[in-house]
Amino acid sequence: MRLFLPAMLLAAGIPFVGLGQEAPSTPDTAYYNSYGERLSSRVGAMRRVVVTPTPAGGMVHRIYDLEGHCLEQIPYADKAGKVRDGLALKWFASGEVKGRRLYRDGQLNGQLQLYYLDGTVQMLEFYEKGVSKSRLCFEPNGQPSECPRDKTGSRTYASYRKGESVLSKEVGRAVQLLQLPLPPGSKGERVIVACMVGIDGQIHETQVYKSVGPQYDREALRVVSNLRSDWFPELESNEPIESFYMVNVDFIPEP
Incomplete structure (x- = not known):
């Protein structure tokens, strides 16, 4: 099972950031290490976060690795960056879509999708107002599989x-x-x-x-x-x- 997303991104009004594209030019750029600590420069950083205001009064957070690959894009309805609203995306460093999830008024709503590197669906989970209602998991060959439990270790x-x-x-x-x-x-x-x-x-x-x-x-x-x-x-x-x-x-x- 393979799904492709560019058309869905455009329909949702969210700009697509692909492999090799430069981060938006903005003063709201910060660097973080692997523990989420904000750094004063890119020295020792693992991630770069760029915050871009939207015409509707919200913002979009884009998270990059130090090679310039966009790894995640999160839309917010407010300027404070607290209320998620819209289509959030994750990418592999090679540019393929890793996952997508839809927020409405700060809550997961609709279908969360995770993908293998080749674009095959790995998991589908349906949310209603922030509550998970059902989940399906698949092998890399597309066959249904048992969904794994969290490994607390x-x-x-x-x-x-x-x-x-x-x-x-x-x-x-x-x-x-x-x-x-x-x-x-x-x-x-x-x-x-x-x-x-x-x-x-x-x-x-x-x-x-x-x-x-x-x-x-x-x-x-x-x-x-x-x-x-x-x-x-x-x-x-x-x-x-x-x-x-x-x-x-x-x-x-x-x-």
Whole structure:
């Protein structure tokens, strides 16, 4: 099974960056090492990230290796680079499409597709509002196969650079206690925020996973969003990948 994407990219309004094309000329260029740490120059860098504004008021992140090959392209609906919206793509260094996924309002929606180097489909996974509904996997010859499970031994999960204990303290200090009534006998409330940590070690999306109420939720999102550049990305087989991380934001009444 082979699929080809240039026509779909043009239909989606997203420019295609192919093998050998130069990165867009823009001052918003940064270099990162394999741990997602931002560097002051390309010395020791593994990736180059170029951010290009779009006419609709959003932006496109393009991630290059040091040889100039575009490895990934991610569209955002906002200038802050938090809400993914549109067709995101990954390429092999040789230029063939490695994967495509569609976002709507910051959530995976529709079919995620992964490919072998020769263009044969490796996996098809269907999402609805960020939730995986079904998945099919294929051998290189196109025959259906059992989908592999994650190998936790080859995975290092995303983490806060300064450590979990420091994260809890910094969140606690940043929370502005709201003058809102708590349930009788309550010793406090907890909002849980799910944040997407990108391969650049920054938070690109935040959404409330466990809600207390609109005002508490807004304050929790504000606190977590201010921590957007202090993360190590998740590593899979020593390659940085995007992932979600849960942050607890506690509202404890003053004694």
